[in-house]
Amino acid sequence: MNQTTFELFSVVIAVAAFAFAAWLYQWVKKQPSSNKKIAEVGGLIRSGAATFLKKEYTVLARFACVVAILILLFLPHPIWQGNAAENITMAVAYLAGTALSALAGKIGIEVATIANVKSAEAAKKGIKPAFLTGFRGGAVMGMAVVGASLLGVSLVMLITGNASAVLGFSFGASSLALFAKAGGGIFTKTADISADLVGKVELGIPEDDPRNPAVIADNVGDNVGDVAGMGADLFDSHVASLAAALVMAASLGGSNVNMVLCYAALGLLASIIGVAMARMGKNGDPSGALNNSTYTTTFVYIILTAIATAVFNFVWRIWFACIVGLLVGVIIGIATDYFTNDTKNPVRFVAKASKSGPAFTILSGMSYGMLSIFPAMVGIAVASLLAYKISEPLGPGYAMFGISMSAVGMLSIVGMIISNDAYGPIVDNARGLAEMGELGDDVLSITDDLDSAGNTVKAITKGFSIAAAGLTVIALLGAFMSEVNSAAAELGKTGIEGFDIINPLVFFGLIIGAAIPAIFSAMLMLGVDRNAQRMVAEIHRQFNEIEGLKEGKPGVKPEYDKCIEIATTGAIRELIPAGLMAILATIAVGIIGGVKAIGGFLGGNIISGLIFALFMSNSGGLWDNAKKYVEAGNEGGKGSDAHKAAVVGDTVGDPFKDTAGPSINTQITVVSLVASLMSALFLTISIF
Template sequence: MNLPVVFWLIPLASVCALMMAWLFFQNMMKEDEGSPRMKEIALYIRRGAMAYLRQQYRVVLIVFVVLAIIFAIMAYGFNAQNPWVPFAFLTGGFFSGLAGFFGMKTATYASGRTANAAREGLHKGLKIAFRSGAVMGLVVVGLGLLDIAVWFLILNSFYSDMDPHTALITITTTMLTFGMGASTQALFARVGGGIYTKAADVGADLVGKVEADIPEDDPRNPATIADNVGDNVGDVAGMGADLYESYCGSILSTAALGATAFAMSADDMQLRAVIAPMLIAAVGVFLSLLGIFLVRTKDGATMKDLLHALGVGTNTSAILIAVATFGILYWLQIDNWMGIGCSVLSGLAAGVIIGQATEYYTSQSYKPTQRIAEASQTGAATVIIKGIGTGMISTCVPVLTISVAIMLSYLCANGFDLSMSATSISRGLYGIGIAAVGMLSTLGITLATDAYGPIADNAGGNAEMSGLGEEIRHRTDALDALGNTTAATGKGFAIGSAALTALALLASYVEEIKLAMSRAVTHGQQFIDAAGQVFDPAKATMPDFMNFFQVNLMNPRVLVGAFLGAMAAFLFCGLTMGAVGRAAGKMVSEVRRQFHEIKGILEGKATPDYGRCVEISTKSAQHEMILPSLLAIIIPIVVGMILGVAGVLGLLVGGLAAGFTLAVFMANAGGAWDNAKKSVEEGRFGGKGSPCHKATIVGDTVGDPFKDTSGPSLNILIKLMSMVSIVMAGLTVACM
């Protein structure tokens, strides 16, 4: 089919994003890294991070090769799989890992330079940290759009002889499969990085700050280098891979839904509906760049000033993309362009509301976190109780927001048609998918605010270990506290977008089942419905499929699947929390051993064995990440083989509902505990070293795996289970 000229805006936007990322990286590298001691500490962290990443990629490579071979056997040996799947799977994983690698490389070079810039003033420190974080955001959207554009061109050329309407459905569903590669890589990166960083963080806090009564990031603490390395492998490399697959997944699932919803439309309406989410994302790249340049502040700024500075950039980008979206849809002349534009608006609004709600519940500038700090006056137990309660209450606004966004985006896109006809459902689901695209369209700047956090945290660590003085440390603490809030906001944003994307993937799963059944029919297999009639998947609508597979609440397969999906979320959290506990236990023992056996550490007369702590975190993360990550792949396959399509749909719904709520709870509780500790460290209730401070450290220690391991990994879990179900649709049909 002939592509419109406007399609080339998509690869152009990707190239612009990558070029600006390179420019920001080069400008950062020109900055002074500081004193010889600052350079030495930055080098320790950089080497540790890269060593861990190389080891992780070796493990993940083995998993990818095995899965690619299985997909190849299914595709070429049993005709139960699309022949492009093995290649798409590998490229998705490769680009996801590449995004994380580039982001982490930038962060490990930027932290020392941010610390040195803080010696000159808060404004320069914020600028270097934020624009270095922007490298991650721009690399993710640049590589994502490049991957999508190249695959679309390749498959469009390959299926050029096919009927255009059928070709677009085949192309978009095929492209969905590289989302599984991205999701698999992201889950390993998030889980492994989360275990690494929290094992080191917990060990450093419990022994160093609570038992030895030394400051955070003190060079006398053997775990402090591992802790700083962990910030990069978990919150930068892991997060980059995570949001890469969210970004691509939302665009591709919406494109697939557009191909189905407008399949019967005249002219090239179907093609325009397919490229619309890609164009919205492309325009979002340029508006994200504008927002990045708007972020600025002055020396002496307060926390609210810093939050306002970031808010100006992100909110300006969000408002402009909302306006631009209506222009894009109008220019493409898509049916009901105004309604679909409102769907995008609902996604954008949901993202902003979730971000603001997360900020309210996790920032030390607001009552919920302040009350957790107040609870420290009666001990660590009340800090933990108050934090858990705050986290649970904080789920209300995001859940209600996503629920309203789902209903609005569905109804706006189908013209408020409540008939539940095939056309009404497919158009409504397209609206939900494009709402997710709207939420993620400004990911270039949204991810910059998130990646900024670990860079600022590492800058504070470098300042402490280099002995830069109280004034400089106060500036880096301000940047770090802002980073805690932006990181929590970013996690809430990622989880919210995951909910919309996963819902769109549910509909895409049904379309993939349809294609798998059609392939089976061409090889002589017949499907008989409940009335004893031959079921023709090629002519069936989505309601027909729901009736054929008896997808309703009275079907025990659906209910059992829903229970299994909810269980999977809790099982996954339990395994990852347990992994952090075991790894942290080893770290605590090692730090205690060094304090006891290496004389002179606490007096600053001897150098700790930093390498041993880095080694413990690395080995623990590599070992512990395998089981939870593989379960996310195995569970949908087993459920599909035993309970069929109805069971899988129940699994995905149960996993989505439980996983989304649990993820918000864990991320917000962890963020609130962290900032409650920061609030006490600023002088409230006795300040650093006081009993209240130690109580909040215990709360923060409990919250560490909540917010940095289990919570953020859940949004990948719910999407990965959907992606695995889509890729393994052929096997599910073969087992019918």
């Protein structure tokens, strides 16, 4: 079969994913909902999310237009020196990447803000219907994100026949994801921290008490951060893994491009099958149901790709490299689960330490967060080493291609991973709606169980996405070398085979690259800090000035829109600087030290970024579930000193796990793509 056949096959599977997403959307929409109070609050959440997304996308559209003009003028070569058609193709591909990433986020928000209401109402019938409603709502996002990414990559290949153009598409997806994740993360944690500190710690009122002016903004934040933001993040990772694999596959020739497209399409098909089969068992364990659906999808993918490898005579060594990545991804998810699940020792030890005060909550949580780095880093190292060694005998270039296919394998079931991830904020919202709609303690208990599973799964998916980003950017380092060597051959210059860290240029880049994730994280968390302080002041004003609000007198409502406005304005203001800093630092290092300095820069950025991302995501998830474990009646329960300390820990962990941590892997991907796209410029323009 020729390449066009596999490109068309990928398009067909992507369209099938959209059709399945449409069916799931209609199924969720048809679920009953009759509670007027829940409908009113759900409407406020939907309106707030839509307003934020509109403002964020307006800002990002302007940014994307400016970048597209710069790409048109300078990439892959200055337009006055090279082929203008290549520059136009790259700019159009970039804009297509941003547009499809934004569309996937918009679809996710649309269904999540309906599924939260439906899931809360379904909880009146029991945990099984509530679970299925929440999961299928999340699955719409999963199918839409992966369908859009596969469709975009396949069409770029089909129309241009140029794997390098996929890098432009990937850069569009990554740059939007970087700012969407940062903006959504700042919004959601501004509201979450403010609501918790004033509501739980100061006043001792419940988490989703409608008297709290920040409670609607908090629920809006779950959607813009964990649905739209995380969806854009995994869209970016999936596209980047395919871009890196396709660039190297094209340079190697043969049937390698066909293999990449076939394996990616079968991953989406396996996710469709896994989502369709997802059910909760007799024991009513939502975490078990989510994990089993992941294992089912993994098994289906292994079988489908093995059949395809045999039928189309693909290289079995590359298949093994792909499956290594997939299995390591599952193992990393299990390791993350150990450190963040409230049924395991780390969370319980932190909850117990909270009885001695918030300092011990922070110390124990940070320690376990640091310990949690090791399994994931070892997993990434083992996956890359095995993929490299398995593929090395195939010839020059195949070792790095093996690593890129390992990343494709790890991200092959990303449709299921996103479905699990988007389930989290949907049931979190459902829990809040159940409390505000006064549906009773039995319903609250069900939604608490669903929410706890959602938190654990969110932690697992964050660990998975960070690990996948790690393998992807190692593959992108290979793609960078391929692009440099192609440009060097055209310009009559010497190419590169590797990076010697004793070389002062490489070492210079290494040090700068390692520092970027720390600065990037600090900028995002300071943005949350500044914004949350403004919102806390607004909550205090409302409790002091609105008569009867604190007492909960009938008919007295807080001004929810004021808090939503503070979160929106602050997030839009803070989202551009951190991402721009990372991009400009990459360009500066390239201009100063050339391609060797960039090689070091990427290496330092990858290692440092993975450590920071894993530490912050896992410790944040651990603190969150330690708080929920105490709230379930353990170690003193709600209102105890342990509870107040655990809330403080969760407040520190919020920007760790939902703002900075998961944004770092997108930052690593963005700078890797900038390096690949500008490789020819760095070869010709560098001070040293």
